[in-house]
Amino acid sequence: MTKRQISQIHSSGGRSRRSMLQSAAVLLSAPFVAKATRAWAQEKLAGTGEVVVFSYGGSFTEGIRRFVYEPFTKATGIKVVDVVADLAEPQVKAMHQAGRLDWDVAYIVVQNYPAMHEAGMFVPVDYTLWDQESLEGTPQHARLNDAIVVFQTAGVLAYDARVFPSGGPQSWLDFWDVKKFPGARGLEALLGKHTIPLALLAAGLAHQDIWPLTDEKLDRAFDKLNQIKPYVSKWWSAGGEPPQLLINGEYAMTSAFDGRVTAAIRKGAPIKFAWEGAWLTYSYAAILKGGPNTVNGQKLFAFLNRAQIAAGFTQGTGYPGPNTHQLQYLPAEWVPLLSIDPKNASKVIPEDSAWLAAKRPDGKTNADHLQERWLAWRAQ
Template sequence: MTKQASHNYPTCGRSRRSILQSAAGLLSMSFDAKATRALAQDRLAGSREVVVFSYGGSFTEVYKPFTKAVGIKVVDVVADLAEPQVKAMHQAGRVDWDLAYIVVQNYPTMHDAGMFAPVDYTLWDQESLEGTRSRARLKDAIVVLQTAGVLAYDEGVFPGGGPQNWVDFWDVKKFPGARGLEALPGKYTIPVALLAAGLPHRDIWPLTDNKLDRAFEKLNQIRPYVSKWWSAGGEAPQLLINGEYAMASAFDGSVTAAFRKGAPRFVCEGLVEL
């Protein structure tokens, strides 16, 4: 099961510069111990269903075509993060999910703890194997998506041109209006604040105490203008569509999904690696 981002939306500014991308999620088997794996296999035998954690929204668009093609129902479990529940299931020795999206930064520790079952690549057809890079095919997980953060603004609010970067996002006099930033995890919002503070992208990592202080100082400046700290990927585009935001940080995939569904046009700038 793979997820591919669409590159057919120049409104998102992909042609302005090369997008720095990083793997942001892993589709991983959530069985952990032999006994638990056997229990899960027994439960699935003949049930014709698979339980999958996802972030909701566009992540679930593949489920109906998948079910239609193979006859297996996908039971969708939606939350902001999978890791706490996966760890709890591992500790309890009872696994209720079959697959889960795991943030790449959390994968090594969970892998070392033996939380995932090996992926049987002999079950893949040749086309699927060739279509997935070898470095994305890990022993017990598959890299399934890449993402970038964008600065999205309402073209109707700024018909003469809106903010072009994160420094502009912080300029409330030149670009007035309600802002939106992500609430959790902070690793997405902190780099944006550092870029707004004038720190070059190449110097953001590793985060140090003085960089964190600098980021929080910038966030304190913009805080009165943030009307809502969004937590789900689909929130930012929807609140832009509703007119509750003049501009917001957003995931490129969520913006693309909104365009596909015929959302009013808004513009994306200020790409940043997540």
């Protein structure tokens, strides 16, 4: 795989940002979200003009338009103009170097955030515009000085319920137990940072001991991966593959992206999944320093993090924002399928994005080093 191909893979999965997020939203059931009124946001968020916002296109953007942008415009009078690309960072950096910003808001891959933050590319978030419910429902780690978590993605253990009618694997220890749970396995091919932690869980490490992925832990993980490698019938490289291969009967179990699995389940697929040991990653949104409408960007941030609008975002895209107060506005059947459900949140393992972005003595980031070892092992 080329560096260019790797760079186009979102930190949350082995597929482009746009293709990863387009599919889930179009498959979701009819959403419920309270309609925002102009009076609801009149006091602090009313304005004029527009705000230019990066997005991934397709069904992802269509969902946001319907459940976030259109209500925002009705409530505030501010028009949202979306611009589409797979990744925002190259264009944001180019605009920053040129000294001319055409966008106001961009989504930032979490590993790219530290360097862009240090370069002063973002403006501080004005949390005085947020209502109390938004502040209380959104964890502190999701409210950075100059960025917010806009949504999160998880990698879960999914299995074919037809193969295991009495109950399937519930942990990565089970996944590695080929006698108790026989059948073809699937694992992600592209990003080692997703699969390596699963091997460490299977090796017996506790959740809190997975990160950082030291060289000693990597050795242990690859030893464990050598054990399961003969049972992996296909190393998947696109987010839509795992649920489809489960449906086709080619997998008995596999790692998979939560949004993809949820979308398949909502279409009636005979799939179940377990949250235990799921990896979790975040996507940031930031207001760009020097953008033409940064004040309106602040108002958009405050609006989309309201609990009712956050619920709409989740139903429109298939991936939840961090405000847990949105749970009360979602259909009851949605809650167990989301990583922000407290029962599920206690089982997931957030990746250590700061460690991944940190540089080693040779000048490479830990993420680069990890990926090089992963690709070398995959090539064996």
